[in-house]
Amino acid sequence: MSPSLATDNGLSEVPPASPAGPPGCSRLRARPHRRARAGGTGPLGTGVVTIWLSLIVLLPLAAVTAKSFDDGAGRFWDVVTQRQAVNALIFTLVVSLLAAAINAVMGTLVAWVLVRDDFRGKSAVNALIDLPFALPTIVAGLTLIALYGKNSPVGIDVTYTRTAVLLALMFVTLPFVVRSVQPVLLELDREMEEASTSLGASPGQTFRRIVLPNLRPAILSGAALSFARAVGEFGSIVLISGNVPFKTEVSAVYIFKLQESSDNPISASAVSVVLLGVSLLVLIGIRVFERRGDQRA
Amino acid sequence: MITVENVDKHYGDFHALKGIDLEIASGSLTALLGPSGSGKSTLLRVIAGLEVPTSGRVVLDGRDVTNLAPQQRGIGFVFQHYAAFKHMTVRDNVAFGLKIRKKPKAEIKEKTDELLRVVGLDGYQQRYPSQLSGGQRQRMALARALAIEPAVLLLDEPFGALDAQVRAELRTWLRRLHDEVHVTTVLVTHDQEEALDVADTIAVMDAGEIAQSGKPRDLYDAPSSDFVMSFLGPVSRLGEGLVRPHDLEVLLEARDGAREAQVVRVVHLGFEVRVELLLADGNGTSADGVGASEPVVAQITRAEAAALELSAGDIVWVREQLGTRGADGPKAAAA
Amino acid sequence: MLEQSRPARLTLRVVALGYLALLLGIPVGVVLYRTFEHGIAPVWDAITTPAAISAFTLTLEVAAIAVPLNTVLGILTALVLVRGRFRGKAVLEAIVDLPFAISPIVVGLALVLVYGRIGWFGPWLADHGIQIIFSLPGIVIATVFVSLPFVAREVAPVLREIGDEQEQAAATLGASSWQTFTRITLPAIRWGVAYGIVLTVARCIGEFGAVSIVSGKISGETETLTLLVEKRFNNFDLAGAYAASALLAIIALATLLAMTRLNPRKDHQS
Numbered sequence: 001m002s003p004s005l006a007t008d009n010g011l012s013e014v015p016p017a018s019p020a021g022p023p024g025c026s027r028l029r030a031r032p033h034r035r036a037r038a039g040g041t042g043p044l045g046t047g048v049v050t051i052w053l054s055l056i057v058l059l060p061l062a063a064v065t066a067k068s069f070d071d072g073a074g075r076f077w078d079v080v081t082q083r084q085a086v087n088a089l090i091f092t093l094v095v096s097l098l099a100a101a102i103n104a105v106m107g108t109l110v111a112w113v114l115v116r117d118d119f120r121g122k123s124a125v126n127a128l129i130d131l132p133f134a135l136p137t138i139v140a141g142l143t144l145i146a147l148y149g150k151n152s153p154v155g156i157d158v159t160y161t162r163t164a165v166l167l168a169l170m171f172v173t174l175p176f177v178v179r180s181v182q183p184v185l186l187e188l189d190r191e192m193e194e195a196s197t198s199l200g201a202s203p204g205q206t207f208r209r210i211v212l213p214n215l216r217p218a219i220l221s222g223a224a225l226s227f228a229r230a231v232g233e234f235g236s237i238v239l240i241s242g243n244v245p246f247k248t249e250v251s252a253v254y255i256f257k258l259q260e261s262s263d264n265p266i267s268a269s270a271v272s273v274v275l276l277g278v279s280l281l282v283l284i285g286i287r288v289f290e291r292r293g294d295q296r297a
Numbered sequence: 298m299i300t301v302e303n304v305d306k307h308y309g310d311f312h313a314l315k316g317i318d319l320e321i322a323s324g325s326l327t328a329l330l331g332p333s334g335s336g337k338s339t340l341l342r343v344i345a346g347l348e349v350p351t352s353g354r355v356v357l358d359g360r361d362v363t364n365l366a367p368q369q370r371g372i373g374f375v376f377q378h379y380a381a382f383k384h385m386t387v388r389d390n391v392a393f394g395l396k397i398r399k400k401p402k403a404e405i406k407e408k409t410d411e412l413l414r415v416v417g418l419d420g421y422q423q424r425y426p427s428q429l430s431g432g433q434r435q436r437m438a439l440a441r442a443l444a445i446e447p448a449v450l451l452l453d454e455p456f457g458a459l460d461a462q463v464r465a466e467l468r469t470w471l472r473r474l475h476d477e478v479h480v481t482t483v484l485v486t487h488d489q490e491e492a493l494d495v496a497d498t499i500a501v502m503d504a505g506e507i508a509q510s511g512k513p514r515d516l517y518d519a520p521s522s523d524f525v526m527s528f529l530g531p532v533s534r535l536g537e538g539l540v541r542p543h544d545l546e547v548l549l550e551a552r553d554g555a556r557e558a559q560v561v562r563v564v565h566l567g568f569e570v571r572v573e574l575l576l577a578d579g580n581g582t583s584a585d586g587v588g589a590s591e592p593v594v595a596q597i598t599r600a601e602a603a604a605l606e607l608s609a610g611d612i613v614w615v616r617e618q619l620g621t622r623g624a625d626g627p628k629a630a631a632a
Numbered sequence: 633m634l635e636q637s638r639p640a641r642l643t644l645r646v647v648a649l650g651y652l653a654l655l656l657g658i659p660v661g662v663v664l665y666r667t668f669e670h671g672i673a674p675v676w677d678a679i680t681t682p683a684a685i686s687a688f689t690l691t692l693e694v695a696a697i698a699v700p701l702n703t704v705l706g707i708l709t710a711l712v713l714v715r716g717r718f719r720g721k722a723v724l725e726a727i728v729d730l731p732f733a734i735s736p737i738v739v740g741l742a743l744v745l746v747y748g749r750i751g752w753f754g755p756w757l758a759d760h761g762i763q764i765i766f767s768l769p770g771i772v773i774a775t776v777f778v779s780l781p782f783v784a785r786e787v788a789p790v791l792r793e794i795g796d797e798q799e800q801a802a803a804t805l806g807a808s809s810w811q812t813f814t815r816i817t818l819p820a821i822r823w824g825v826a827y828g829i830v831l832t833v834a835r836c837i838g839e840f841g842a843v844s845i846v847s848g849k850i851s852g853e854t855e856t857l858t859l860l861v862e863k864r865f866n867n868f869d870l871a872g873a874y875a876a877s878a879l880l881a882i883i884a885l886a887t888l889l890a891m892t893r894l895n896p897r898k899d900h901q902s
Contacts, residue, residue: 042809045712046718048705049705049712049724050724052705053724053727053728056773056776056780057727057730057731057777057780058727059746060742060743060745060777061730061734063751064742066745067745106648109648110651110652112644112648113644113645113648117641117644119645125649125652126892127888127889128656128657129652130888130892131656133831134885134887134888135884136837136838136840136861136880137840137841137858138840138858139858139880139881139884142663142873143659144659146666147658147659148659153662167655171659189378189383191376191379192380192381194367194376195374195376196382197347197366197367198345198346198347198370198372199368199373199394199397199442199444200368200397200398200445201368201393201394201397203640205397209393210382213385214383214384229732231735232733232735233735235736235840235841235858238862239862252735252738253737255735255741256737256845259741265741265745265750268741269741272735272738272742275738276738279730279735282733283726283730283732283733
């Protein structure tokens, strides 16, 4: 996922920033000359894009869904309710939620320090935030092992524990909240805080009652993106977690094992569909939430 | 009573306030008037505690508040861009200061509703700021500032972001509100008309210093410098002195102290008529060459204009009317 | 200016920087140290083995196909989503975001189920002697899938911001659609495009999960750099794994540098 998804919706907090806005909004505004003409893509462009997206994205997803029901809904249900599958799914959801929650707090704090504080090397730190986006996930896993693995120079070994999975997820989802909160904080009207102060609010009260409510949409959407990413994460976990069933095995790894070990991918497909459902729910949730926010702003 | 004593404010190399001394009487409505960068907003923010002065003291009603945080000063502050709490309804905005002070719910509601009635926003309680017009938002911000019954109300260019008509309306409304509430009020503005219209005292600021302060009429009639004079209303340069357009007399023949000029343009502005003139001897250009291309402007009544039957190209004589009290009047007449 | 108190500010700074150090800075530092602790020579040897060179070449090949494809179609997608007006636009927009949220493992599996031996097109492809899964095309398709949204997502907000007035002006001056696009629109969105490309490159080179399913991991043939890292780690060749990682990390750092340079938001402020 890109930082832009996050920053993009961060900007929509500022009313004049998006003249066109999301599709739901543009319909409300009378824009007589809004047609695909100048710079034109026209029906041809729309057609090409639709076919492209269908071919690359929808077709494979349809194939997984179809395969998962090959032997009927009963079999599907049996597969996804197997103890190991349920265990992996619950662990995946819980650990993803935890990682998203930790990064919601820490990411907001980091964004705050990057925007409101000033110190030497701030721009370097700011650039470092994007590292988890740029670093291949397998390298991310290896990197964590270097410090928190068997030969840890500080004597902390978390490999093959649930903490390791949490750590890996925290690493790969770190940028989301930071990058969604940062622009909102930059654009936040400082006069609001001054007004609050002049009305007698302490710094803590001003943060809780004025700053936090204005950051909340950005924090939540950043955390939701983190969660969505964490649920499907594979590369950074696979080395450090040991993939111990009933302990450190997440759904993505479980699917991978099913796929590798059997020639009949119905089980793998069924669990994939569940995971797909979770991702879709989160995406839809973010969109609904953004719509609602836009309508009030 | 607000007393500002010898206040200095530096921003790095920039000297924003230079030894400001100012007394603002209880219950007055004082305007800090000046061009942008003159330090008027900085002074207001120093009084509010939003800026800490480099040196000097601020005393509110006998209490030295120089080192007190804004929230402990008991002030109401209104910002140019409203600083509305976007995520709160109008009611919650106004109630904010009272909630911080943990007032009983019933009291908060009563007080909030009353204030919204006073500022003419009754019935808007449940709206969000984004659903209000600029003028309404600013009235909400005023109600919010007044809710905590501040000892001092500070307004930083409160009407600067509004269009001309709303601005004039709100200005009159603020004057009336002040007559009702009687809270000591300081208003920052760069608009001389606004200052003259609203304030009972004006302090004109220039480059971090107070150029002159006093009653609007005294400042207008007896400005202490060219700067104050030109900032308080339109002026023309006639010889070495500045003169107000309505203090100029247009004559059809040469008289004592009058200069020859050619009419460039005659503009009818309703009751008054503006006559733009080019002086025969080089347009009243002073030694420093300032205003070399500016025509001299005279403002006369419609009746006078009709009697003179002026039109572009006419040759007339112009002089300062006798008995005016412009600062450089005598000098101009002598020249 | 109203400021937080000094102790409060310092505390927040220490906590924030401490978190970043423990999670990002120190681990990366340790990896770099471990990689180069015996000098450059062993690292060089480890990344110049035939398998490593082949993996590196394959990774670049895949990126060389996937990036242009996703760039051109990403720009087109952004144009359609921002300028177009048709039913179902919201659905299309949601589909563009899908690859962000889908587990790479699911992507890999899905592609096997379309193009694999037992997949929908498997028999037909086999009859015509075309192999997609366990060969280059499969890796490319998987990479295209996971890196599909970046360019479109970066370009769309820029397109929105510049509006279509300039394009209309060009049209009234007699420019054709194509001329308007190349002379007006493209120059205006170029930084957004560049930023999108950088993100796409990073994702293409770093993709692991989807590729590990569709590639078959045939050493010297379908093994990308990330797969090589995993194999070496699992074979207890830690130094080799670190060396290959270092190569990937250098690419990541270059990406990071490009990202900071190109960040379109900074561009707007000037």
